[in-house]
Amino acid sequence: MKANRRTDTKPELALRHALHRLGYRYRKDYRLDLDGGRRVRPDIVFTARKLAVFVDGCFWHACPEHGSKPKNNEWYWSPKLVGNVERDQLNDTSLKLAGWTVVRLWEHVPVDEAVATVVSALTAAGAVTKASPPAQPSPPAQPSRPAQPTRPAQPSRPARFARRRRT
Numbered sequence: 001m002k003a004n005r006r007t008d009t010k011p012e013l014a015l016r017h018a019l020h021r022l023g024y025r026y027r028k029d030y031r032l033d034l035d036g037g038r039r040v041r042p043d044i045v046f047t048a049r050k051l052a053v054f055v056d057g058c059f060w061h062a063c064p065e066h067g068s069k070p071k072n073n074e075w076y077w078s079p080k081l082v083g084n085v086e087r088d089q090l091n092d093t094s095l096k097l098a099g100w101t102v103v104r105l106w107e108h109v110p111v112d113e114a115v116a117t118v119v120s121a122l123t124a125a126g127a128v129t130k131a132s133p134p135a136q137p138s139p140p141a142q143p144s145r146p147a148q149p150t151r152p153a154q155p156s157r158p159a160r161f162a163r164r165r166r167t
């Protein structure tokens, strides 16, 4: 596809590298399991600050500058594309409900600008979660934190259980 000049630049990759160079550490393609069974896999995840970053392809996510040409291309609004956009919105809503900050960047955004956006979002998120106020009496917000699935600390399982499973 000729329109894919941008595959060379890989904006997402460029953003990751730039953030890494600045000393930020993140997870990539980290799956978040949200309430209601919704699974979201942002492009870049800062788990401690609960910041999810998406770098959206202009075409597949219907960027207003490069993606949207419904008059010329009827096929553009194919169910798939509409589904993508709707899913983006649902994901954003679910993430926000779960206390995440969501940053969406179009792939056409210059990397410097993308970095600046992420860094300021991180700063904002860090100010909330990381500012460790002295002896907070009652942690505000964060209602029922999704109770850690209490994993019973796997006591060394008796060997006979292991052997029970004959083949």
Ligand SMILES: [Zn+2]
Binding pocket: 058, 063, 064, 065, 066, 067, 106, 107, 108
């Ligand atoms: Zn675009």
